[in-house]
Amino acid sequence: MEKSWKEAIKKVLAESSIPLHYTEISEQILSRGYYVTDGATPAATVNAQLTSSIKHDGEKSPFMRVGKGLFALKNSLATSIALSPASIPDKLEALAESDMESSDSIIQSFGMYWQRDLVVWRNDSKMYGKQQALSKPVDFGKQKGIYILYDHHTVVYVGRSIDRPLGKRLFEHTVDRLGSRWNRFSWFGLLDVTQEGSLREISLNTSLAGLVATLEALLIEALEPPQNRKRGDDFSAMEYIQDIDPELKEREIQNTLRSIEQKMRGGS
Structure with missing residues (x-):
């Protein structure tokens, strides 16, 4: 295991023959055990580490930005595959394209097709x-x-949660006229996520173009039109x-233990 994020990033990039998006770098760091963190936003941390090194270390930085969100080691560029869109896997290309311009999106985080039965619903x-x-x-x-x-x-309802938080709003839909009509949900959040995992409000300075881009992105995410390759500009x-939910995990463990206990009693 490496001693710092920076060393872990260098190790992942050194092992790759192509530039990587910062989300892919963070995934590989954690999955390979190169660095351990209890932070809630590892991808954002990796992006900040890379950006800070390039900005403050200048020529001494071991990293190079080859596209918005895409990074490589300077000394590996000569031996890597040509840095053209055709050489980048589709997943990373889509990530890079979604980051090509500076963003003023009002959406900070989102979740797609979450399962209703993985939440303990209450007020x-x-x-x-x-x-x-x-x-x-x-x-x-x-x-x-x-x-x-x-x-x-199949979309059955679209709503907003401003005066009441998302959890409370969705709970209400488990007991109202829609209660038996939905089993999955997606959400698009305005609150930012901190490194510690809490939610916070941030100031929004969104242009008209930014609002239009956000609306486009929401429609693309919700409808998934087959000809759209990316989420939308500035998203x-x-x-x-x-x-x-941990409570559901605990219930599952207790049910398993009870089942084992019953089988042991039946066999004695």
């Missing part, structure tokens, strides 16, 4: 998500923004994958 519901599989879970129950309810992949929000 102050907690909704857990992770930036990456091995990162710290974040509770988005207090998030504010826009949400979509689905019956599998730099971080996607979070759903994590099961």
Whole structure:
């Protein structure tokens, strides 16, 4: 295991024959055990480390930005595959394209097609998500923004959670007229996520172009039109994958233990 984020980043880039997006770098660092963190935003941390090194270390920085969000080691560029879009895997190309311009998107984070039955629904519901599989879970129950309810992949309702947080708003939909009509949901949040995993409001200075780009991105994410290869211009929000509520995990463990106990009693 490396002693710092910087050393871990260098190791991942040294092992790659192509430039990597900072989200891919952070995923490889955690999955390979090159660095351990209890932070909730490892991808953002990696991006900050790379950007800071290039800005402050100048020519002495070991890193080079080869596209918005794409990085490589300087001494590996000569031996890497040509740095053209055709040489970058589709996943990384899409990430790079979504970052090509500076962003003023009002959406800070989002989750797609989360499962209703992985949340313990109550008046102050907690909704857990992770930036990456091995990162710290974040509770988005207090998030504010826009949400979509689905019956599998069919949209049945679109709403907003401004005066009431997202967790409370969705809980209400478990007991109202929509209660039996949805089993998945997506959300697009206005609150930013800190490194510690809490939510915070940030000042928004969004231009008309930024608002239009955000609307385009929301439609692309929700409708998934087959001819759109990227989310939309200026949409730099971080996607979070759903994590099961710890209370449900505990219930599952207890049920398993009871089942084992019953089998042991039956066999004695």
